[in-house]
Amino acid sequence: MSAGFLDIDCVKYACTCGLLKTLQQLYFCRYCSELRCTFCVSHEVDSHFCGKCCENLPSAEARVKKNRCVNCFICPSCRQELSTRAASKQPANPEESKATKRTYYLSCLCCRWSSRDIGLPDQTAATGSWPKRESIHSNRIQEIVSMYKGLQEKEKLDKEFFKKKQKEKIISYTDKTGITAAALRKRIGLPEDKPILKPKNAVKIVTPSKADENIDDFDEEVLTKSINLLEITSIDQRLLQPDVQPKEISNIFPIQKILSIKRSLRCRRCEHNVSKPEYNPNSIKFKIQLFAYYHIPEVRIVTVEPLRAGQACELILKFTNPTQHQTTVSFLPFDSPIEVKEAIPEEGAISQEDSLEELDKSSLTPSKKKSSSGTKLMSLVDTHITLTTSRSSARALSPRSIAESINCTVDIPSSTFILPPRDDAAEYDDFNEVHNIQDDKKLVVWRKSNKAYIKLVVTPNEDMPIDTTVTTGFTMSHLYTNTIASVADNKKPQKFNHNMRVILKLGKSVGLN
Amino acid sequence: MPLYEVEKSTIVLDIGTAYTKFGFTGEPVPRSIFRTQVKSKGQLRSLLDYQDSQDLYDMLVDFFHDIYFKYALNSPKDKPIVIVESLLCPIIFRESVAKVLFKHYGISSLLLLSSHLVSLATLAVETALVLDVGYKEAVCIPICYGLPMINAWQSLDLGSCSIHRNLQSLLYEKNSGAESLSEWILEDIKVRCCFVTKRSRAEQLSLSKPELGPCPEVKYPVEGNSILRVTGTIREKAYEILFDEDNDHLCLPTMILDALMKVNVDLRNQLAENILLIGGTTMAMGFKSRLKEELLHHMKEERYRKLNIKCFKFHASPSKENYTAWLGGAIYGATDWLNTKALTKDEYFEDNRLPDWSDLKYNTRRP
Numbered sequence: 001m002s003a004g005f006l007d008i009d010c011v012k013y014a015c016t017c018g019l020l021k022t023l024q025q026l027y028f029c030r031y032c033s034e035l036r037c038t039f040c041v042s043h044e045v046d047s048h049f050c051g052k053c054c055e056n057l058p059s060a061e062a063r064v065k066k067n068r069c070v071n072c073f074i075c076p077s078c079r080q081e082l083s084t085r086a087a088s089k090q091p092a093n094p095e096e097s098k099a100t101k102r103t104y105y106l107s108c109l110c111c112r113w114s115s116r117d118i119g120l121p122d123q124t125a126a127t128g129s130w131p132k133r134e135s136i137h138s139n140r141i142q143e144i145v146s147m148y149k150g151l152q153e154k155e156k157l158d159k160e161f162f163k164k165k166q167k168e169k170i171i172s173y174t175d176k177t178g179i180t181a182a183a184l185r186k187r188i189g190l191p192e193d194k195p196i197l198k199p200k201n202a203v204k205i206v207t208p209s210k211a212d213e214n215i216d217d218f219d220e221e222v223l224t225k226s227i228n229l230l231e232i233t234s235i236d237q238r239l240l241q242p243d244v245q246p247k248e249i250s251n252i253f254p255i256q257k258i259l260s261i262k263r264s265l266r267c268r269r270c271e272h273n274v275s276k277p278e279y280n281p282n283s284i285k286f287k288i289q290l291f292a293y294y295h296i297p298e299v300r301i302v303t304v305e306p307l308r309a310g311q312a313c314e315l316i317l318k319f320t321n322p323t324q325h326q327t328t329v330s331f332l333p334f335d336s337p338i339e340v341k342e343a344i345p346e347e348g349a350i351s352q353e354d355s356l357e358e359l360d361k362s363s364l365t366p367s368k369k370k371s372s373s374g375t376k377l378m379s380l381v382d383t384h385i386t387l388t389t390s391r392s393s394a395r396a397l398s399p400r401s402i403a404e405s406i407n408c409t410v411d412i413p414s415s416t417f418i419l420p421p422r423d424d425a426a427e428y429d430d431f432n433e434v435h436n437i438q439d440d441k442k443l444v445v446w447r448k449s450n451k452a453y454i455k456l457v458v459t460p461n462e463d464m465p466i467d468t469t470v471t472t473g474f475t476m477s478h479l480y481t482n483t484i485a486s487v488a489d490n491k492k493p494q495k496f497n498h499n500m501r502v503i504l505k506l507g508k509s510v511g512l513n
Numbered sequence: 514m515p516l517y518e519v520e521k522s523t524i525v526l527d528i529g530t531a532y533t534k535f536g537f538t539g540e541p542v543p544r545s546i547f548r549t550q551v552k553s554k555g556q557l558r559s560l561l562d563y564q565d566s567q568d569l570y571d572m573l574v575d576f577f578h579d580i581y582f583k584y585a586l587n588s589p590k591d592k593p594i595v596i597v598e599s600l601l602c603p604i605i606f607r608e609s610v611a612k613v614l615f616k617h618y619g620i621s622s623l624l625l626l627s628s629h630l631v632s633l634a635t636l637a638v639e640t641a642l643v644l645d646v647g648y649k650e651a652v653c654i655p656i657c658y659g660l661p662m663i664n665a666w667q668s669l670d671l672g673s674c675s676i677h678r679n680l681q682s683l684l685y686e687k688n689s690g691a692e693s694l695s696e697w698i699l700e701d702i703k704v705r706c707c708f709v710t711k712r713s714r715a716e717q718l719s720l721s722k723p724e725l726g727p728c729p730e731v732k733y734p735v736e737g738n739s740i741l742r743v744t745g746t747i748r749e750k751a752y753e754i755l756f757d758e759d760n761d762h763l764c765l766p767t768m769i770l771d772a773l774m775k776v777n778v779d780l781r782n783q784l785a786e787n788i789l790l791i792g793g794t795t796m797a798m799g800f801k802s803r804l805k806e807e808l809l810h811h812m813k814e815e816r817y818r819k820l821n822i823k824c825f826k827f828h829a830s831p832s833k834e835n836y837t838a839w840l841g842g843a844i845y846g847a848t849d850w851l852n853t854k855a856l857t858k859d860e861y862f863e864d865n866r867l868p869d870w871s872d873l874k875y876n877t878r879r880p
Contacts (some may be wrong), residue, residue: 039574042590042618042619043578043581043582043588044588044590045581045582045586045587045588048586066544067544067584067585067586069773075669081653095687107830132772135541135542136543137831137832138541140831141541141635141840142541143541144634144635144637144844145844145847145848147637148634148844148845148847148848149847149848149849152848152849152850153849156849206637207637208636208638209635209637209638209828209829209830209831211786211826211827211830212826212827212828213639213824213825213826213827214830215801215802215805215827216796217713217798217799217800217801217802218709218799218803219798221715222727222728222798224728224729225729226729226730226731227729228708229705229731229732229733229734232706233705234701234704237700237702239532239545239546239547240706242534242542242543242544242545242546242833242836243541243542243833245833245835247797258545258583258584258586259586261582261586263582301639322541345584347864350623374652374688400567410532424816433838466860467561478535489757
């Protein structure tokens, strides 16, 4: 998760779902214009590949191969990847052929385990020829599965038969008038009605398991023979091979490597991708990457005066605009409400109202009628309501409250400041620095290209003991320019204020001087 | 196997306190067995060490993330899942699992199966007494003609956890510094060195001066810098906690006998001749023969005279004991039950709750 030196968690942003993450860990959905994090997006498997040989497998093929690579193995002793080693074998009879035969075995470069340790014969081909093992019980289990499948099928047929029989019991009108159904069918020219047959019992019943009275799972040898720990497998080594779970180290077997996947992330609300990798396992690039780092102004702590309980101190923050559009940043108190766009689409809201009306109607119905079928009616209405709401709000995850307590107040400045757009060329241009920006000198200390240094005054709480971590926060509001709509409809880029909470960890409080 | 058949396979999970068994329906062996642990806030934590429901929810999200994207390599959305659970699973845990799966991962349906009941599917029998000795507790439930006899269930907090505690105190007597051994080292010592001894030896060992030669000692290296002396007595006595009667005169064998006492007289013999042991702890060497010895011994006691059982017979499932319940789930999940009996998304969202056998709302006979 960590993104190296940039990812210092002094400054955290509150994601729309309420979790605190650093800017590098966040995504920004351009369609909903909301922050997203790995917790509140839905993950999808994009492509399968082997982490060792980088072979790309289509998902259907991966499934057939049980999500394991055919060619790569891991060490059954230490789980590291095994490497294929070549050995040249001199032919037994030198006159027979002059060419030396190459054979291959698997060896672990980490723990020196090799496939020769367990007596596995060397293979003549480097890949694909290692013997595979099947569970000894698989036939029996297959039989049991097909028996249960058959039983359930039979149960279903029996039920249908019963239903048909019930239907037959009802005397039809034609029967009363003397014309039997069979005669009528004949007259119309329909084929003769076949009597319903009871479905045949074709399930092959497996011989049930026989319980045994004699158990012999105690080995007398254990009482006298001393054991060598190096010859006994640990529980992790046993569980690597669930079917055998070998007790001795001589029975372990190379294990096929499990495939890895590439994931794409999708916003839960609008179902647009926020991150999509390229298909090729060798490529580390993305097709789609909506990282918040490219859209949201970055806040960094520059300096902070010593923090003393109850005393105001100066805090300088650096704001950087990563976008190609000029933005205006203003401050709001930390607990100012942030409007989250309604998760419920309008249709849902309307149908909910409808169902509420229905509920009213049902309560208006005469009590006599209600007493007979009241409960049923109510429950029907209930389900209707829950169904309509469940489609939208109930199934969506509700945001949680922010799990961080603020023990330091910020004097929220009333003025705003402008951040110019990012200009990559400006980095190389030291002299031509012209600002035509009228700044509030109290707020902006200094600025350069797309960065601004902002002075804030913070006051730690009065009752704070020495050496507690001082946490402060504010709501940052910045003008966001959405270019998505302009591309689609040839309109001007939409501009609106985007608010988010920022939490700063300023360090430990100190005593009075 | 043709492609379309593989397409249908569904994830089967048996989330145990110590180990989680993971695989797909219709397969004879789980794909992997791994510790029920989650990396949360920078440290490995057991899934069942949760503080509150929010904490559990977050851990479960991470846990299922690992399952879907590390082991199953499958997108969870709109797919069914089978989970094998104990009848005594805490409600908060079940509810959280359902919430995570339906709300966070958007699965299409969830089939919850009782571990004791489905274990019988591996044997193709209908009546058996199932004893599950896992990590935290031992639970015994008789199953008669496919119906769990809930009134006869027995449970004790005997399992790997209590064996580890016992082993730790035994080691502490002989070695200083044994009190700080981690759970996993204790487990490793137990698995590699300890075994269940015979009844005659156990009786001698419990005396102050046993008249028998102890089995060989094992020198167990810890973290490369110290050596633990695992004496022969420790090796034999580690499992004794399962067979020592506690203050209420209860132990593992009495659980089976007590359960038999509570079922109908006509079923007792049939159940005693169909005992199935599941759970990883029952895989210890000598466990089954000792349990049989103990059962026969306890039968002589006055309180069980009424039982009138002559012999006890044990089943061997076509699996290792630690994944028998999982295998049962895999067999059930391969049948039509997955479509007919599973809880679907719409049913779950009707009242955001999981049907529970202990809840009369779901557990009444409908006319």
